[in-house]
Amino acid sequence: MPAIVVEGLERAFDEVLAVQGVDLEVDSGEIYGFLGPNGAGKTTTVRMLTTLLMPTGGRATVAGHDVTHEARAVRASIGVALQEAALDPLMTGRELIRLQATLQGIGNAEGKRRADALLERVDLIEAADRRVGTYSGGMQRRLDLAAALVHEPRVLFLDEPTTGLDPVSRKTIWEEVRRLNDEGTTVFLTTQYLEEADQLADNVGIIDRGRIVAEGTPEALKDEVGSPHIRLTLAEGSIAAAEEACAKIGRLLPPVDGKTVLVEVENGAADIPLVVRALDGEGIEVGSLELVQPTLDDVFVAKTGYHLAEEGEEGTEQEQAEK
C-alpha cells in the first residue's frame, strides 16, 4: 500500500496559488525527495500533508488516512521535523523529548525510556540536560529528528533537514535518515540541495512554481535529459564568441554566470578535442574544462529552463503569497 497518495492537491493564499494540482505517490518504505527552489511549494505541500494547513483543493492520504477528514489519525502515524527546527531554547533536550512523548500519548516510564534511547541514538545524551538554546545548529536538527521519532512513526516528514548545516552535520543527518529507512520508515524529504536528493532519495519529485515538473528515480530522470555536458571557463576571450564556437559542436545550456559556458555533447569525452579546437580556432584561451555527467540540476534546467541554484533566497511560497 502506498504511504502517501496525493491527487490534484491545491493551496491558495488569497489570489496566489502556491500549490497547483500536485499529484504524487510514495510507496511504503521508500525515501521520496521533494526537490525545488525556495518558494516552489515544497513547504506548503508538506504542511498540508502533515495537517498543519488545510488544502483548498484536491485530496491526499497519508498512512491510509485522509489529511482533511482523518487528520488526527494522520498525526498519530507521522513524525514531523519542520524547516526551522521548532525548538524551545529554554527547554532541555530531555524535557523536549519527554514532552513530545506525552503529546503522543506515551506513558511516563515508557517516555523516559524512549527519550534516553533516542538521545543516545542521535548522540545527544551528554547534552540532554542542557538548554536547547546552547546547542549548535546540527545538534538542534538532531534533537528535532529525535523528537519526531519518539512514537516510531510509519511516515517521517523532513522539511529541508540540512539547510544551513555544515557538511559534517549534513552527513550525520543523511546517515540517520538512511538508517531509519533501513528500519522500514517511509521518508518524505524536501530539499533544495541536488546532492541530497541524489544521495538519499529512491524517487524524486521536482516542483517548480507549485507544479510537479518531473518525477522518477534520480537515474531515470538523469537518463531522460541524456548527454553529458562540457563545462568550461575562459582565461581570455569573449563569452559570446566562445558560445558561438561551442554551438557548432553541441547544444548550449543556459549559462550559470558570466564566465562559464555549458555545452551539451553527444559523445562525451570524445567531443572535448572538438570543443578545444573550435575555441582555439577563434583565438579563445580556455582556463579550465571538465566533462560533467547529467545531474538533477540538468533535469531541472530541462524542465524549467533555469538552474535550481539561480533561484535566490526569495523566502517560502507562503511568504511570497503574503507579500
Added chain:
Amino acid sequence: MRRLATNIRVVRALGMRSVRQTFRRPQLMAPIIVFPTLLLAIQTGGAGSAVNLPGFPEVQSFLQFMLAGAMMQSLMLAGNSGGIALAVDIEMGFTDRLFAAPIPRFTIVLGRLAGTAALGLFASLWFLAIGLIFGAEIESGVAGALIAIVLVTTSAMAVGGIGAAIALRTGSASVVQGLFPLVLVVLFISTAFFPQELMIEPAKTLAGYNPLSFIVDGIRDPMISGITASDMIGAVLSILGIVVLGLALSARALRHRLRVG
C-alpha cells in the same frame, strides 16, 4: 476514558512547560512578581495616610487594603505574559510541533491557561506571605486566605484566555506586549488601588461596571472585613464572564489560525 486521561496529562505537561518557561525567562517573570511588589511597596510607603480620608473603608492598614490590588495587578500581567509566551511559541514555530501531534488542539490553549493559573496561585501565595510578614491581618482567617487564593488563581486563568486569544489571532509577541499599558489602564479604572467612593467621575462610574472591580472586591473583602455572599457572587460571575469570553475568542482565533496556517 483513556483519551480523557491522556488529554489531562497533555494539559498538565504543557502547563508545567509554561511555568518553567516563565521562571526561566526573567522578562516574563518580572511583570508578575517584581513590578507589583515594587508598586505595593511604593504605594504603601508613600500613600499610607490615605486610610484616614473620609469614605475610606475601615482597614487595619493601607497594606491590608492594597494586597488585593497587588494580586489583581499580578494576575492581569500573568495573563498578559501567558499571551506573550504563546505568541513567541507561534513566532518560533513551536506551536506547529503541538499542532502536528495527535491531541485535541484546544488542549494547547488549556495547557497554556493551566500554566497561567499556576502562576496566579504562586502570585497569591507570594502576596499573602508579604502581607503576613509585614503585619497585615486577614480578617476572615484561613477561609479568607483560601478564597483569595482560589479567586486569584481562577482569575489569572480567565485573563490568560483573553491573552491567548490575542496571541492566536495576531501571532505576534510585540502586539500582545503592546497591550501592557492597556492592562494597566483597565486596572486603574477599577477598585484595585482606590475605593470607588473616593474616585471622581467618570472613573467612579466606570469602576462600578468594571468586572475587575467585582473580582478585586471579592478578594479584598475577606481580608479587610468578612465574607459576604454578594461580593462572592459578583466576583465569581465576573470570572465566569471573562472565562467564557476568553475561551470563545480563543476557540475562534485557533480555528482562524488553523485555516490560514
